[in-house]
Amino acid sequence: MHDKTISQLSSSLQSGDFSSVELTTHLLDRVERLGPHLNAFVTVTSELALEQARAADQRRAAGDAGPLNGIPIVHKDLFCTDGVLTTCGSRILDNFVSPYDATVVGKLKEAGTVMLGKTNMDEFAMGSSNENSSFGPVKNPWDDTRVPGGSSGGSAAAVAARLLPGATGTDTGGSIRQPAALTGITGLKPTYGRVSRYGMVAFASSLDQAGTLTRCAEDAAMMLGTMAGFDPRDSTSAEKDVPDYRATLDDSLDGLRIGVPAEFFDDGLMPANKTAVEEAIRELEKLGAKISEIHLPNLGLSVPTYYVVAPAECSSNLSRFDGVRFGHRAEEYDDLTDMYKKTRGQGFGAEVKRRIMTGTYVLSAGY
């Protein structure tokens, strides 16, 4: 069962080969056996999952089952989940039980998915190796001496290890795409504004975007179709209709022009990665796309720009973690300012502190 994709599982559930409860039980067993070694999970929600699976089976029996009904998934531990621990990989949130669902979580729940748990991640999504989690590093299931990438490393490892067919992730500066590449699965960062950010713990709001980690494009299309769409609770949510992504998967690419930025193929590119990208380009060409070399002369400025924008937004967004309304509070302190400082000093890891201070410098320089 665990080797099937979401679309295959969807057909099997519909034709009655097995129930969602049977599928969920099988995957929970794998999560319990293999999850701890990979350290892919922060929380496993076994009881809740079985309850949701039973409800999904009942809906199917009543003839009310959409394509994702009864499909087990996991959420990166950055999405707020009503009544379930939401840590963002940080000590400062290690006791935070979210009082509401993120829009993405709510939409996937409404579509009948079964949540098996919350996945490990770099603290506040700051990292590219998943070594920056206060719950310890995640291992790459293909070789446990290697990192799975980050920050959505737990989601990527869980999907790659066939613990689950699909997971949510978030991507600010590569946090879905890079772990997907490092674990050999399909990762998609949608266009900014396509998926609601409501209920995602914010890192850099102008760059954060929720997406999917799955084993193939069809599964990404199924999950994204459910997750995407306008949300009045996200001020930068795009007011655009969501197409049926799955319907066009087999269309020819005739007439599609794809630009390949020459600057990406510089000396810093590993030969193996270069070969893989060139193979993909040839594949797209075979499918009918026209490839043109293009130039992005300012590409070299993008990383230094990111080093200003992301930490500045991080510094502002993470000011909410003050030990007052939620999260960790220091045991001992002298006064209010000292309480803030000790709470944040104890609650944040080194990488988060570095980025907060970079952002604070950027925002305060000149004052």
Next chain:
Amino acid sequence: MSLSRNEMNNIAHLARLEIAEEEVTAFADNLSRIIDFVEQLSQANTDDVLPMAHPLDMVQRLRADEVTETDHHQKFQQNASSVEEDLYLVPKVLE
């Protein structure tokens, strides 16, 4: 550029972050390197570049000034470390 320990302590204070005395130098070195790295942005010619607020060319949405949220303070306050009579408690600020 190289940030002094004093400058670093001031940044940490503005960020309300306690950092250990022995970590200050490491944080200062790291931040100094980042500042040097982003310095190249000042060489970029942005004369004809319009500021961009959103990649999709949208305008900021407005909504009617109506109450849309209901009261969930009891549920929310379950996450607080110190609450009394529905109020969040913090150390005394005024004598």
